[in-house]
Amino acid sequence: MFDQAALKAQFPILSLFEKGHPLVYLDNASTSQKPIKVIEAVNRYYREQNANVHRGVYGLSERGTEAFEAVREQVRSLLNARSYKEVIFVRGATEAINLVAQSWGRANLVAGDEVIVSEMEHHSNLVPWQMLRDQLDIKVVKWPINAQGELSLDDLAKLINPRTKLIAVTQMSNALGTINPIEQIVKLARKTDIKVLVDGAQSISHMAVDVQALDCDFFVFSGHKMYGPTGIGGLVAKQDLLEAMPPYQGGGDMIYSVTFDKTEYNELPYKFEAGTPNIAGVIGLGAAIEFIQTLGFKQIASIENDLLKYATQRLTEIDGLRIIGTAKNKGAVVSFVIEGAHPHDLATLLDQDGVAVRASHHCAMPVMQKFDVPATVRASFGVYNTCEDVDRLVDSVNEALDMLR
Numbered sequence: 001m002f003d004q005a006a007l008k009a010q011f012p013i014l015s016l017f018e019k020g021h022p023l024v025y026l027d028n029a030s031t032s033q034k035p036i037k038v039i040e041a042v043n044r045y046y047r048e049q050n051a052n053v054h055r056g057v058y059g060l061s062e063r064g065t066e067a068f069e070a071v072r073e074q075v076r077s078l079l080n081a082r083s084y085k086e087v088i089f090v091r092g093a094t095e096a097i098n099l100v101a102q103s104w105g106r107a108n109l110v111a112g113d114e115v116i117v118s119e120m121e122h123h124s125n126l127v128p129w130q131m132l133r134d135q136l137d138i139k140v141v142k143w144p145i146n147a148q149g150e151l152s153l154d155d156l157a158k159l160i161n162p163r164t165k166l167i168a169v170t171q172m173s174n175a176l177g178t179i180n181p182i183e184q185i186v187k188l189a190r191k192t193d194i195k196v197l198v199d200g201a202q203s204i205s206h207m208a209v210d211v212q213a214l215d216c217d218f219f220v221f222s223g224h225k226m227y228g229p230t231g232i233g234g235l236v237a238k239q240d241l242l243e244a245m246p247p248y249q250g251g252g253d254m255i256y257s258v259t260f261d262k263t264e265y266n267e268l269p270y271k272f273e274a275g276t277p278n279i280a281g282v283i284g285l286g287a288a289i290e291f292i293q294t295l296g297f298k299q300i301a302s303i304e305n306d307l308l309k310y311a312t313q314r315l316t317e318i319d320g321l322r323i324i325g326t327a328k329n330k331g332a333v334v335s336f337v338i339e340g341a342h343p344h345d346l347a348t349l350l351d352q353d354g355v356a357v358r359a360s361h362h363c364a365m366p367v368m369q370k371f372d373v374p375a376t377v378r379a380s381f382g383v384y385n386t387c388e389d390v391d392r393l394v395d396s397v398n399e400a401l402d403m404l405r
């Protein structure tokens with residue numbers, strides 16, 4: 001039998017009380033909580049290992065560099081990238097997408113070229129392309145979602161034309177929970193030379209990802225949504241593309257040699273890692289990957305699928321509640337609106353019961369516009385959530401409705 005209580009006990013914050021009630025944390029799509037293993041790895045780094053990497057010849061710095069590079073290998077292995085050269089550390093998914101837009105985009109796109117962006121994207125995978133559009137006079141083409149919050153491959157085939165250069169799409173939607181068929185999307189793109197950027201900010205903590213099997217060109221993620229620290233994430237991309245791309249930022253670490261007139265850039269992956277990196281964040285990310293791999297994606301899927309099923313069933317029983325995002329293939333995210341109750345009022349009342357959910361546009365305003373709602377309440381689950389958490393949510397919603405209606 002799987003020991004759910006022991007798993008939850010690994011997360012110190014989950015034993016806290018909020019407004020006099022044991023905290024029920026259901027905002028995992030915003031950021032996940034951190035297991036003691038991650039907190040201790042970051043703590044130990046500052047207590048015992050702190051020194052800059054790739055610079056010192058003294059023991060402390062050499063050990064730090066080894067630990068730092070070992071995490072790069074962990075990321076490579078987690079995502080099955082071909083080489084450590086394909087793993088670039090950045091601040092998070094947002095920075096990774098901006099890097100691709102500004103470096104690959106400016107080097108490869110010209111006026112009139114088209115980038116297809118799905119309608120369910122997080123602002124982080126839309127705004128950088130709009131900025132590039134304004135800089136280069138390219139087109140950002142919307143790949144619309146249907147009433148269930150799903151994308152259609154037939155629609156995509158119709159949008160593709162000789163000017164299409166890139167498809168930017170999330171593997172799992174933070175606002176709707178929809179899981180997208182990345183392999184088929186890439187297959188379509190491969191018929192011509194269209195690149196595919198996959199936003200893995202949500203998917204990486206919920207399912208096994210193999211970038212070689214997906215055959216995507218760019219894959220981006222954030223550490224803080226996979227039980228790791230904030231301020232660290234990655235871009236995993238095909239080596240030949242990275243080799244041909246110009247650096248995104250200039251500074252230390254990304255150089256091979258510098259004269260006052262000219263700079264030779266470092267090799268991959270360092271060419272894209274200007275400045276002192278978030279070393280503690282990388283060390284914490286390594287511990288988070290260990291946590292995920294120890295638990296295993298089979299167990300993660302089993303926990304989260306049960307939670308999704310139970311939450312969907314219990315919430316559907318509530319009178320006037322409408323779930324936004326009912327895709328057939330869906331992760332453990334339930335967005336909903338309730339007749340006669342504004343999402344913000346609802347979330348504020350839930351907070352009084354110690355239930356933390358998000359009420360907002362979830363950084364996906366086009367999705368809210370599509371469903372014609374200003375915001376939704378979103379319960380998003382992590383591995384430590386339980387059916388009792390769902391019961392607390394549903395009880396609290398029912399009490400709130402008694403007050404609001």
Ligand SMILES: *Cc1c(COP(=O)(O)O)cnc(C)c1O
Pocket residue numbers: 029030091092093094095122124125170172173174199201202222224225
């Ligand atoms: C959170 C999120 C992002 C942005 O991640 P940051 O960590 O804020 O950079 C991008 N896409 C999706 C789908 C997300 O959920």
